[in-house]
Amino acid sequence: MESDARLIAELLKQDQNAFREVIGRYQAAMLSLARNIAGSAIADEIVQESWLAIIKALPRFERRSSLKTWILRIVANEAKTRLRRENRYQSMDSGDEDFMAARFGANGHWLTPPVEWDPETLLDSEDLKLCLDKLMSSLPGLQSAALKLKQQHGLASTDICNILDVSESNLRVLLHRARIRLFQVVEHFQQTGECCE
Amino acid sequence: MFNCKQLSALSSDYLDGKLTSRQKLSVRFHTLMCKYCRRFLAQLSMVAAFLPENHSSDGSAEEIESQLKRLLSKPDHS
Incomplete structure (x- = not known):
């Protein structure tokens, strides 16, 4: 300072x-x-x-x-x-779907549990990096920005809220959605060796 | 006590330390018994590590100079 x-x-x-x-x-x-x-x-x-x-x-x-x-x-x-x-702005409310909902049964237990990952292979995969690059540019802007500021710049939540002008609870939703989408892409890649469509 | 679906909805908040002590305890109890949720939390906590690094690190001296030039050439910068 x-x-x-x-x-x-x-x-x-x-x-x-x-x-x-x-x-x-x-x-x-x-x-x-x-x-x-x-x-x-x-x-x-x-x-x-x-x-x-x-x-x-x-x-x-x-x-x-x-x-x-x-x-x-x-x-x-x-x-x-x-x-x-340019009419491309997506507010917080858009895309409210719960991407994980279909993976649980009526009792709330896993119907489709997460598959095991091989982190070493995944980390070395250039193809996976391309898939994730593609995902990051297709995510709503605030989601990818929140994730980058948090994970790669290591900024505190209060700073990220300040930068993006969102509330603390909005930030939590943004981070959760972004991570779940990343999780899905990595899992799909682990299973098929390909990007999600 | 949470079920798996409820735990997944709170997973990101758990990783970021945003849960109450009571909620944290419930997550820990649940994951002691549930290997799939244990796996899910571990995977969610590592997804960001797979993200490609930013291509642009610190600007090179050349980039800095050209940006400086552009800035100073704008008549309305002061």
Whole structure:
């Protein structure tokens, strides 16, 4: 946070090295988030728009969150605005189906229990990575973004809620749905060696 | 005590430590007796490990410079 304060002060003075530093630190995370929410095709444009918004808003940054969280929140907003404009935005309510329901009997016990996995083989499989890549780009944007921020960036739930502008309980639903879809793809791959259709 | 279906609905919250102590205890009791739920929880906790890493790590010096140029060339950046 201390380095945030120094960086912000230098950015406000339009210091080029500060710009270099902030780009080096956050550009990759920004691109990844934009890609997850809105898709690869327009991720780069969203990041460009976000940078302009960031620079404009910087004097009003209130330091209630870290600089990273604040920056990523701006990216998420830009991405959502863009999706809304293109009528591609899926709100929290869409896709409410329980993907696992069919696997249990009326008594709530497993009807189709999970098959055993061979993690070593799965981890080494390039084909599985392709299947999961495909899945991540087909998931509703907020689901894949929530999962990435949690699992790969290791952010705390409160930061993820702040970035994606969702409640804690919404975040729990997003993470659960995303993990269940991943589980299904991995299980299908374990059984057939192929992606789900 | 949960049945398997109820446990599966709470599985992600369990992994993220979002359950009450009472719920956590119920999950643990259940998984002691149910190998399928034990397997399911173990698998769900490892799925993220199979995700491909982000291709873009830290930006290269070149990328940083070109981004900087683009930023500073915008007339409305201040």
